[in-house]
Amino acid sequence: MTKVLITPRSFGKYDDEAFQILKMNHVEIVPNTTGAVLSKDKMKELVADVDGIIAGVDPLDAEVLACAPKLKAISKYGVGTDNIDLDYCKEHDISVSITKNANRNAVADYSFGLMLAVARRIPEISDGCKNGDWSKKVAADVFGKKLGVLGLGAIGRGVIHRALGFDMQVYGYDVVEDDVFLEDNEVTFASLEDIMSECDFISIHLPLIPQTENLINKEMLSKAKDNLVIVNAARGGIINDDDLYDALVNKQIYGAGLDVFQTKTPKESKLLTLPNVVVGSHTAASSKGAVAKMSLMAVSNLMKNLREKAMA
Template structure:
């Protein structure tokens, strides 16, 4: 019987029996994350050595891990970002890598807007004050009719564009590839990152983390930020230089950030967490019931299909 290691903690939360039955129907044994958290490299090496397939979240699947999995034939990403997977090594060694494309796009776009509203209107700060019997008025920023720059116009970025239009926002966009027809249809001002930083009130990140995008926002370009800029990152932590971001937040050069992805996940000592103008998430933007169901089923179907080839 083939074996599939499943690392995401939310996998099958609402449809686990259905998914296990699907595995068993195809003579496959699912093995679940024994740690109840994101695994480190050493733990991945230990757990992956005897499996044929892998369904993985953000746990490390680098070449060191893959070298220790001689039977591995299929990796199904529970999500869309594959920066934690050595796809080159996988391709060279006949290991298929699939993604659950668009399964969580709406959930992440929703959470992006929730963070944007929360930061701009100081929702967390006001709530904490009320729970401490501080009923003072706290001035905040508007969203309606403002300018937003969307960095990355894939499925999630386009979802944010659609939602931003509901707030009558003026949309600027940037991506590695320009889709002229889409931009024209949606009245997007496609431009460069420096222009977006100077012109926009909000910046929302939806890009993959690759060599070209690492620290795409940093002190050198953010020093030209428009007054009261708000940054939302529901993509990957390494897109922003967090030390630079901290300095600019403390200096009030940036109004606030909503950040659901840190460069080092499950961070314990980030300076950013000490700031009141930072609203943090635990890489949870995709964690809606609908998205979890869809990602779980899609990843399962992908890994079964590849193992049965």
């Protein structure tokens, strides 16, 4: 019988169709029963005799993968593969797939929601009212402002489509310039420096790779307007958290919305102490629709790759 480790806690939570597909294919499921992201030691224990893994953000580096001699395929529940040693997988003929675009609308919604929450000070005002402070608080405008989108993949494009409804002037930054998309959506392709100096809002949708690590740092933040709102629902590490904290404390920029952090222990981040920072628990993709879609896609990808390995 095929054995599959499933680590994401939300997998199949709102629709059991993904579990039914595994059952029909006589798959023995190894569940994550901890209620948390698995540690490296726990991963080493659980991967020992599995044929496949449906993986969240749990560690799958070479040390962990070396403990999985039967492993044939990894299906990432999401799109970021920075927790997976892809070189090891290639060397050992382990297929790796992602649930591309499954959560694009959920993350785009959340990213735009972060912009609104920070600009209009929504959490701050709500908390104040609940604690007896019913004073009026002046906030920033969103409609008609300039938005820079860093990363023009499916999620970045989703944010742009939402921004057009707010009559925003949009600037885009990516390694690839798609002239048709830019023209159709009236997006100005620009350098990172120009976006930092021109825009009122910046939304980040880049992968975390060596070229993007610490991309938003002290130097870049020094170019920003003092009314800038920056949001990141992509990957921690793209923004240097210490530099962002300094920029916020010194009022170089207006505010930030963060669903991800540079530090592995975000509960200890200084950014949590600031009233002009709205934070999330890496939850942008966690809508019921996205969870169901990612679960089905993850299972489909895994079963396809396992079948191909069996026939090879």
